[in-house]
Amino acid sequence: MPVEEPHRVVCRLDELLADRGMTVTALAEAIGVTNVNLSVLKNQRAKAIRFTTLTAICDVLECQPGDLFVVERD
Numbered sequence: 084m085p086v087e088e089p090h091r092v093v094c095r096l097d098e099l100l101a102d103r104g105m106t107v108t109a110l111a112e113a114i115g116v117t118n119v120n121l122s123v124l125k126n127q128r129a130k131a132i133r134f135t136t137l138t139a140i141c142d143v144l145e146c147q148p149g150d151l152f153v154v155e156r157d
Contacts, residue, residue, distance in 0.1 A: 091155040096125040099144050099151060114139035 100110065107125060111118045116136060123129050137148055144151075 090130075091157075093153050093155055094124050094127060094129070095151055095153060096121070096140075099146060103144060105144075110140070110143060113143045 096107075100107065107121050108118055111121050114136065116139075120136075124132060137151070140151065141147060
C-alpha cells in the first residue's frame with residue numbers, strides 16, 4: 084500500500100474570519116455545516132472540501148478560493 088504524502092495546501096480560514104470579525108460558529112450557521120466540519124478545515128486536517136461548501140464559504144466571507152487556500156512552497 085503506497086504511503087500517502089501530506090499535502091501542502093494551507094487553509095487561511097482563521098485569518099479571513101478574524102478580518103471579518105466573524106466566528107466559526109457564525110460561519111457554520113450561515114452556510115449550514117457543523118462547527119466540527121469547519122474546525123477540521125480550519126485546523127488543517129481536511130483532506131477534501133465540497134465545491135458547494137467552498138462556494139458557500141466564499142459567498143459569506145466575500146472572498147475567492149485563492150483567498151481561503153494557499154499552497155506552501157518548499
